[in-house]
Structures are given as structure tokens and as C-alpha cells.
Amino acid sequence: MAISTDQLKRVPLFAGLDDKDLKSIAGSMHERTFNAGDSPTVEGKSGIGFFVIESGEATVDIGGREVRKLGAGDHFGEIALIGKAPRSATITADSELKCWGLTAWEFKPLVEKSPEIAWHLLETLAERLSEQG
DSSP states (O other): OOHHHHHHHTTTTTTTTTTTHHHHHHHEEEEEEEEETSSOOTTTOOOOEEEEEEEOOOEEEEEEEEEEEETTTOOOOGGGTTOOEEEEEEEEESEEEEEEEHHHHHHHHHHOOOHHHHHHHHHHHHHHHHHHH
16 A cells, blocks of 8 residues: 555645656655654654654644644655755654655655656745745
């Protein structure tokens, strides 16, 4: 079983990609389960993975303050696919958290093979930067 292309279309970083590119990304993702209390990402630490939640719930903390809850269909860690910045938040599983994960070293060859993915990433990053300032 693999993550569906429909689930990936809901991730802003991948929205707008065609089904061929989404299938390539989906085929590179792996199932990952975190137990309640586990923290798949820790604010300030380095990160290598991006995750889409299939089931379960998690809490997002920034600076020790809860900022939101995550559930099925939500995602986190996408910046780790393309940058080496430390994690901007801590994600803690509130229940068993089943996810689909992708590492930077699995993602890079997909981007190198597909100019469409690379261009889409540049457009998405440019939009985010313009929204920030």
C-alpha cells in the first residue's frame, strides 16, 4: 500500500503537480508509526524527513506553547526536504500516529529527474517568501 496522490495534492508543496510526478513521490514514501508521546520533530534540532499523517493526532508546540493540533491528512516537515534549517516546531504524537514519510535523500533524485517538480518547488518557495515580507 502507498499514500494516494489525492493525499499528496493537499500538501501545498506538491499541489499543482501532475499525477505522474505525484506517483513518483508517493512511490518513494515509506510508512512510519510513532507511539503516543513520541516527538517525530523537535524544535531547534535538525530534521531530515517530511510526513503526511494517515491516522492519529499530534500537537504542534513552538517555544513550549501549543499552537495547533494535527490529524489525518495534515503534514509536517516539508522544509527538511529542501533545506538544512533546524525544525521550527516540536510535533508530539497524542495517540499512535501512522504517517507516510519521505527523506531529503529520497526526494532529491526525484527533483533532479523532474524539472516540473523542481520548478514547482521554486514557485512555492517564492510565494512563501513574498507572503512573509
